[in-house]
Amino acid sequence: MAQPFNQPPPQLCNQYADDRVLRSYLRRVLPPEVLSEIEPSLSEMGELAGGGLYLMQLADRLNEPVLTQWDAWGERVDRIEVSPLWRVAERIAASRGVVATAYERAHGRHSRVHQSALAYLFTPSTDIYSCPLAMTDGAARTLLSSGNEELIERALPHLTSRDPAQFWTSGQWMTESTGGSDVGLTETVARRDEAGVWRLYGRKWFTSATNSQMALTLARPEGNGAGGAGLALFFVETRDERGRLRNIHVNRLKDKLGTRKVPTAELTLDGTPATLVRETTDGVRNIAPMLNITRLWNGISAVALMRRGLALAFDYAQRRTAFGSTLSEKPLHTDTLSGLQAEMEAAFHFAFRTAELVGIEEAGEINEEQAKLLRLLTPLMKLTTARQAVAVASEVLEAFGGAGYVEDTGLPALLRDSQVLSIWEGTTNVLSLDALRAMGRDGAGLELIQAEVARCVQEIKEPRLSRAAHAAERAIEHAAAWLNQAIKNSQDEVEAGARRFALTLGRALSLALLARHAAWSLEHEGDEQALQSAQRFAQNGVDLIFNFT
Ligand code: MFK
Secondary structure, eight states: OOOOOOOOOOOOOOTTTTOHHHHHHHHHHSOHHHHHHHHHHHHHHHHHHHTHHHHHHHHTTTOOOEEEEEOTTSOEEEEEEOOHHHHHHHHHHHHTTTTHHHHHOTTGGGHHHHHHHHHHHHGGGTTTTHHHHHHHHHHHHHHHHHTOHHHHHHHHHHHTOSOTTTOOOEEEEOOBTTBSSOGGGOOOEEEEOTTSOEEEEEEEEEESSTTOSEEEEEEEETTOOSSGGGOEEEEEEOBOTTSOBSSEEEEEEOOOSSOTTSOOEEEEEEEEEEEESSOSSOHHHHHHHHHHHHHHHHHHHHHHHHHHHHHHHHHHHHHOEETTEEGGGOHHHHHHHHHHHHHHHHHHHHHHHHHHHHHHHHTTOOOHHHHHHHHHHHHHHHHHHHHHHHHHHHHHHHHTGGGGGOGGGSOHHHHHHHHGGGTTTSOHHHHHHHHHHHHOTTOTTHHHHHHHHHHHHHTOOOGGGHHHHHHHHHHHHHHHHHHHHHHHHOHHHHHHTHHHHHHHHHHHHHHHHHHHHHHHHHHHHOOOHHHHHHHHHHHHOOOOTTOOO
16 A cells, blocks of 8 residues: 655754744843853753653643542542653753742843743743743742741742752742632631731632642731732741641642643632731732733743744744645745744744843842833733734644644644633733833823833834834824823723723834844844844734724
């Protein structure tokens, strides 16, 4: 019998060596000596991500976390076993400093960019192990900004350890059955026992990475008022010296659309001992550093998943033959991929620009204007890149035809996992409103965004980029004019348009940042690829103010 036709599977090579966008960006923003110092770590992570880890990920596809609530003798144990891939991912994440790099600060303000690059390479081959890492990073930052020396001394060495035996991950237990957005509705109560120890009573409805060694969580000290201000931020060590959960019951694991490796659980806290991180009030404000770091991770993860989908789709296009030639020789197929590549590149520059500002803040070098800009960019970047990731993942699957719809190619997980990015850590709508609030009632913060775009445009001398630069400027002007008018009309009008407004700002900022990089790349590397992506991104549509779909 003749050999039947088989489609060739896509392949990956070293994901750092192969990444023009990341390498070119790092050449622009890092001093050459910093780049040469960190490059071996990136190259090693790229090799793992495109090689051994990727193969392990494919082999681990059907494994999921398992909750065992009772042992054979009737003892309640609530043990969660994660998949083999996750166990390896934890060791690699610790030993390669995927969290620690940001705290060791070997390269000052550039350390956050280094760490984000490691996270970006690591994420797509580890099935959302980025979730516990994001929360671990967020917990480290929150404890540091709390100034609680006792907790810092207790937890920081573990959260930022490179020794897998010492490394802790942290949970972020916020969401209750009252909902994930309006955290001020939290029903968990905090009460002091006779010994003066705070104990928590309540039900946490969506706790990711439940097998972490610690968690930061919110509860309302008895007698406190309603809302987020009446909550307090608590530190919980989940297990006692004998490894038993401290008055925590794991009721069940969630049956989710994606992120299937993440052991997201429903918990009951039944007198769980906890330590106040700061005062007995203002829990929402006090946990905000956690939200902002996990939102940065969300954006980096969004770019990373887009990049993975495109790396596979571009490779496949070289191999797959139909209608007499490879897909890479088909103008319509390459045009489709170019549109997606443009989305990914724009998102990349937005996410990493945010990481740069976080690094400047962490190095203690941030000025007032940059701090306000960072506060605004974080929700805008998170919401913009998350929506892009969902759209790109959907198209990536289509670029494989039926193979993209078949589970054992591993491709459908890209879409399912991307879908969470616009939901957790603040939905698109909630973050649009957050950005509006952070901008101030009269929209004063908009000037900071205009200034950021103007700084980019100033650096663009290449005539072929002037349309893209103007498109970014015009979109921001349009958004500003809309906001001005809407504020005069009614609060309802402002709120109804907040998502279109936020996405317009997000896409305009992304375009300006990408075009600025494209101009640099053309001048210093003689490379036109970023320029083509900037031109394409401008055509994809930036101004959504009048897009009412
Ligand atoms: C791949 C990596 C991804 C990471 C995976 C993590 C998995 C974890 C899964 C989850 O836990 S998902 C649940 C995440 N939940 C959220 O992100 C909550 C979404 N909702 C919001 O963000 C709301 O805007 C918010 C709860 C904050 C609104 O609550 P409130 O009670 O109306 O608070 P308000 O009045 O807006 O803010 C209270 C204070 O906090 C204010 O300060 P002041 O008291 O000084 O005025 C705010 O300015 C401050 N604040 C709020 N958000 C802030 C912030 N400050 C800085 N940055 C922020 N982002």
